[in-house]
Amino acid sequence: MALSRRVGRSRFTLVLLILTSITLITLDFRGFGPIDTARSAALSAFAPVGDAATSVFRPVGNLWHGAFENDDLRRENEDLRAQLLDLQGQVTSDQVTREQYQQLLTQLNLPFLGELQTTKAKVVSGAIANFDDTIEIDKGSDAGIKVKMPVTAGLGLVGTVVQVSADRSVVRLITDNSFHVGVSSVPFNAVGVASGQGTNHGLTAQVSAGQAVLPGNVLVTQGGSKPLFPAGIPVGTVSSVTNDPALLTQNLTVDLMVNLNDLAYVSVVMWEPVP
């Protein structure tokens, strides 16, 4: 009797908690203001404790990486040396291309990323959970950062700001499953949408069949009348193209411009989408 009463009570508790969770999910999807405020407060409040813990445990982390990723690091180092030699040769030709590209954007009345103001920020934390492709940076609204501002590293797109507190911001990476960006290819100007595929899976993009896209083409943010990103930020390089005759699309696999696992500093582009 007592057992059945206890089971009944715990079922009631469970149902109550499930309903509360569903309510919270619904409110979050509807953009309920206090939830954003609570998240920003949690971000600010937890930042000092989190940073201290990260600093304390960094030697352990370094030891871990040294022990388990030594071979990977050596291989990566060799690859980077080879890439550096290639890139040194490309710098000169890229400068010419860059000038031509800037002239083209000017003719089309599109902003050039080089002209937009940026704010440098340090990456203080990577993703905490396994299904959350975000990073935390050490600058927030005090530095003029706002939600939806694009974030780059080097020349490539890294993500977009999704949460801001006074001295912290959270950036959703372009590999996140919920990340979508309009892209166009250089040089053929094929237009499509690139979507994140989750950690370690990079990006894929879809363009309609019939548009010319080749492996090696660079994808840049597209712009448009009400763009979510300024036009011309490099997103990645097309590594393969497959046709999907049923959907009349071409599926592109995209190699990212930036190694998202190794970010130390990023630049927040002080640009906001038109509401």
Next chain:
Amino acid sequence: MRVAVRLAVILLTAAVLERGLFSQLRIHGVAADVLLLVAISAGMVGGSDDGAIVGFFAGLTLDLLVQTPLGLSALVYCVTGYVVGLAQGAVVRATRWQAPALAFAASVLGVVLYVVASLVVGRSGLFNRHLITIIVVVASVNAILISPVNRAMRWALGEPSSRRAALR
């Protein structure tokens, strides 16, 4: 009141360890899920009621720190904690391997439930090959860490007899 404070200490410690330590110690890009472990431990030590309540707050703590929909982890961890409590109640004779085995199975359940719940709320693309790595790593690490976490949870919730006395 004392139990609530102790649980808050455990949740805060787990959150700090998750952000400061375990997010750095990744195995094949996968971090341990200590807050899920706290929910599982509460179910094991305190039964289905405590499992559901602690699981809810553990999930809510994680939800506040990440950018996934608020309430999603709370929902999943609360159900996981509840199921673990039911499973623990069905155990006739505990063996040495029972706690790690249950932690492993519950972690698998927790991760799969999370992906299914994410799909329901419109977050597609989580079903991929990497999911198997996530399940194996999270479940294995949780199976290893369950003993010390259970000890901490016994401290927080108190022994069953003292809890009954407190409720009376």
